[in-house]
Amino acid sequence: xxxxxxxxxxxxxxYVNKEIEVLAAEKQNYxxxxxxxxxxxxxxxxxxxxxxxxxxxxxxxxxAVQEVKILxxxxxxxxxxxxxxxxPGESQTYSx
Amino acid sequence: RFQALGPASLxxxxxxxxxxxxxxxxxxxxxxxxxxxxxxxxPVRFTMYERVKVTALFGASDIDILNFQVSELQxxxxxxxxxxxxxxxxxxxxxxx
Numbered sequence: 001x002x003x004x005x006x007x008x009x010x011x012x013x014x015y016v017n018k019e020i021e022v023l024a025a026e027k028q029n030y031x032x033x034x035x036x037x038x039x040x041x042x043x044x045x046x047x048x049x050x051x052x053x054x055x056x057x058x059x060x061x062x063x064a065v066q067e068v069k070i071l072x073x074x075x076x077x078x079x080x081x082x083x084x085x086x087x088p089g090e091s092q093t094y095s096x
Numbered sequence: 097r098f099q100a101l102g103p104a105s106l107x108x109x110x111x112x113x114x115x116x117x118x119x120x121x122x123x124x125x126x127x128x129x130x131x132x133x134x135x136x137x138x139p140v141r142f143t144m145y146e147r148v149k150v151t152a153l154f155g156a157s158d159i160d161i162l163n164f165q166v167s168e169l170q171x172x173x174x175x176x177x178x179x180x181x182x183x184x185x186x187x188x189x190x191x192x193x
Contacts, residue, residue, distance in 0.1 A: 009120040010120050012124055013120040026145065028188060030188060035127055036123075036125075037128075041183070043161060056190060056192050056193075058189065058190040060188045063183075064188065085193065086127060
């Protein structure tokens with residue numbers, strides 16, 4: 001089990017709403033805003049707003065995570081956006 | 097087969113700490129499960145080990161996130177109508193919302 005997988009839910013929670021950079025297996029690099037970390041698989045879910053109003057969502061598998069670096073903290077507006085991304089009936093709001 | 101991560105932190109702690117830990121577990125897990133249901137039926141790009149990249153329509157995941165069920169999996173050998181991807185073979189996945 002990797003260091004990332006051994007963290008506690010409270011520790012993972014501190015990454016939510018932060019902009020992070022993840023170094024994953026085979027030198028794959030990912031950057032984005034943390035939506036959540038699945039407490040079962042340690043998968044990291046990142047959001048990246050696109051220019052067309054859509055949001056690109058990436059999941060990095062917990063077993064493949066090697067290094068996580070926090071870059072910045074989300075503004076209140078961004079936090080709001082992240083919190084409502086998967087709530088039923090609200091995702092359309094952001095594609096307008 | 098099902099085992100939540102981070103069980104070590106649950107031993108010898110006060111009820112308040114336990115509650116706090118369970119509460120954060122719930123918050124994190126609910127968001128993740130909602131993301132899976134938002135992903136259902138959408139084209140998802142998977143980055144696998146050995147630099148393999150494939151696209152498929154996401155169907156479902158099992159509860160412990162060990163397998164993803166997908167349809168129309170585009171492989172270098174053609175399209176596989178239904179397939180199970182082992183999560184241990186995947187590095188990352190992405191989709192648009």
